C-alpha cells in the first residue's frame with residue numbers, strides 16, 4: 001500500500017490535483033482518497049459534485065452503529081472516497097475531528113476491508129494543529145507532496161510545511177518528497193519555484209498548467225482526467241501520477 | 256446513558272493495565288497526565304505501589320502544554336528523568352487530555368529512543384475504551400516485540416511463560432499458589448520473587464515451551480504468542496485438581512496443541528438446560544450458577560462448581576476476547592447488563608462483592624464473594640482468599656448455603 005499526503009496553501013488546488021491523481025491512478029490501482037478538511041469538499045469532483053456523508057457526520061448520526069459502508073463512497077473510475085468532515089465553522093475543534101475520524105476508520109478496519117493500493121490524503125491548508133499532522137504520522141502517509149504555485153504566499157506555506165515535517169524528523173513521520181507546481185501564471189513562476197525547490201533540496205515533480213478545463217470539469221462535478229481524457233491537461237495529471245508512484249516506490253530522486 | 260455507572264465504580268482502565276503489566280520489569284513508566292490518572296493507578300489500581308521502588312512518574316501535563324502542544328517540554332523531562340534512573344525501557348502511557356489533543360505517543364516514543372538510546376514505547380490509552388485487559392495486552396505485545404532478543408532460537412525444556420497475569424484480576428495468593436505448584440513440579444517460571452512478570456520472559460519469548468494464561472489478557476496474549484512464536488498454550492487454572500492441570504501442561508507441551516484447561520470435558524452451562532432461565536433449579540435438578548468477572552478465571556471457577564453439581568454460566572465484564580466462546584458465555588457490556596444478569600433466577604452468584612451487593616435483598620440465592628481488584632480495588636482487597644483451593648470453595652459453598 002502506497003500512502004501519500006498532499007499538503008499546500010489554502011485554495012492552491014490540492015483537492016483538484018488530488019482528485020485528478022486519484023482518477024488517473026484508478027485505472028491501474030485500487031485508490032482511496034481521504035479528504036482531511038472540515039469543508040468536506042475534497043472528493044466532490046469524483047462524486048459528480050455531490051457531497052458525500054462524512055465520517056464525523058455519520059458518527060454523529062449513527063453513533064456506535066456506524067459501519068464502513070456509511071463512510072466510503074465509490075466515485076469516478078471506482079475511486080473510494082472518504083471525507084473526514086468536521087465541525088460547523090466557528091465551533092468545535094477541527095483538529096480533534098480529524099483525529100476522531102482517523103480513529104474510526106482504523107477501528108472499522110477500513111484499509112483491511114477495502115485493501116487500497118494507493119491512499120491519498122488531501123489535507124487542509126497549513127498544518128495548524130496536531131490534528132492536521134495526523135495524516136503524516138507513522139502508520140499513515142509515508143510520502144508528502146506539496147502543491148504550490150510560484151506565488152510568494154504559496155511558497156511561504158510550503159516552507160512552513162517543510163519546517164513542520166523537519167521538526168518531526170526523529171519521530172518517524174512521512175518525508176516531503178517533492179513539489180507539484182500548480183501554475184497560477186505569475187511572473188517568473190517557474191524560476192521562483194525552482195529556486196525554492198533548490199533551497200529545500202526537493203524536486204519539482206511536475207508542472208500542471210492553469211486551464212479552463214478545470215472549471216469546466218468542476219462545473220460538471222467531474223475530474224479533467226475523467227471528462228477530458230484526451231486533453232494535454234489530463235496527460236499532465238497522468239504523468240504526474242506516474243512519477244509520484246515511482247518516487248513512492250523508491251524509484252525516484254531521494255531528497 | 257448506557258456507559259454511565261450509577262452503582263458500580265468504573266473498572267480499571269487501559270492505562271492501568273499497561274502500567275500493571277510493566278510495573279516490575281525495570282522500566283520507567285511515565286503517565287502523561289495532570290496527575291489524575293497517575294493517582295488512580297498508583298492509589299487504587301496498583302496494590303504493589305506502596306513500598307515499592309518502581310518508577311512510575313507523572314508528566315505533569317498543564318493547560319499551556321496542551322494548548323501549545325509543547326511536546327518538547329515533556330520529552331526533555333522524560334529524558335532527564337531517564338538520565339537519573341537509567342531504566343531498561345521507557346513507557347509513555349496516555350490519559351484523556353493528550354488523546355483529545357492528538358498527542359502522538361508512538362512518534363514521541365520514537366524521538367526519545369533516538370535521543371537516549373533507551374527503547375521507549377508509547378501507548379495511546381485514555382481510560383475510555385476497553386478495560387485494563389486491553390492495556391495489559393498492548394503493553395506485553397509491544398514491549399515484547401520491541402525488546403525480544405534472540406538468545407535461543409528454540410524452546411528450553413521446562414520453561415513456562417505466564418502471560419498477562421496482573422494483580423488487577425489475579426490476587427497474589429492465587430498467583431503464588433499456581434507458581435508454587437509449577438515450581439514444585441520442576442517447571443522453570445521466569446519470575447522474580449513477589450513479582451508477576453520478569454524481563455526475561457519478555458526478552459526471550461521463544462524460550463518458553465508453553466504459555467499459560469490465568470485471565471483473558473493472558474489468553475489473548477497466548478494466542479498472539481502462538482501465532483508469533485509458535486508457542487502452544489494452556490488457558491485456565493485449576494481449583495484443586497492441580498495434578499490434572501500439571502499433566503495437561505505436559506500434554507500440551509508434548510502435543511503442541513493449545514487448549515483450555517478443564518477437568519470435566521465441556522462444562523454444562525445453565526443456559527443449556529432445557530427450560531433454563533425461567534425458574535430456579537433445572538429439570539434434572541442441577542442448581543444454576545452465574546459467575547461474573549474475568550471470563551477465563553470465571554471458567555476455572557465454573558469447572559470446579561460443575562464438579563459440585565452446578566450448571567454454570569460465565570460472564571465477563573472486562574470486554575470480549577477473540578475465541579473466548581470456548582470458556583465464556585458472554586460479555587456484560589455495561590452496568591445495566593450486569594444488574595439485569597444478577598436479577599435472573601440463579602441459585603448461586605460468584606462475583607466481586609460490589610456486584611453481589613446489588614443483588615436485591617431477600618432474594619433466595621447463594622453468593623460467593625470473589626474480589627477483583629479492577630472492580631473493588633482497596634475496598635475489598637483484604638477479603639481476597641485462596642480461590643485455587645477446593646477446601647476454601649467448599650467452606651464458602653457451605654456457609655453460603657447456611658445464609659440462604
Ligand SMILES: Nc1ncnc2c1ncn2[C@@H]1O[C@H](COP(=O)(O)OP(=O)(O)OP(=O)(O)O)[C@@H](O)[C@H]1O
Nearest residue numbers: 009010011012013014015016125209210211214218
Ligand atoms: N490547474 C488549474 N487550473 C485552473 N483552475 C484550477 C487549477 N487547479 C485548481 N484550480 C481551481 O482553484 C480552485 C481551488 O482549488 P481546490 O479546491 O482544489 O483548492 P484546495 O487547495 O483544495 O483548497 P482548500 O485549501 O480550500 O481545500 C478551484 O476552483 C479549482 O477549480
Ligand SMILES: [Mg+2]
Nearest residue numbers: 014015041042
Ligand atoms: Mg481542498
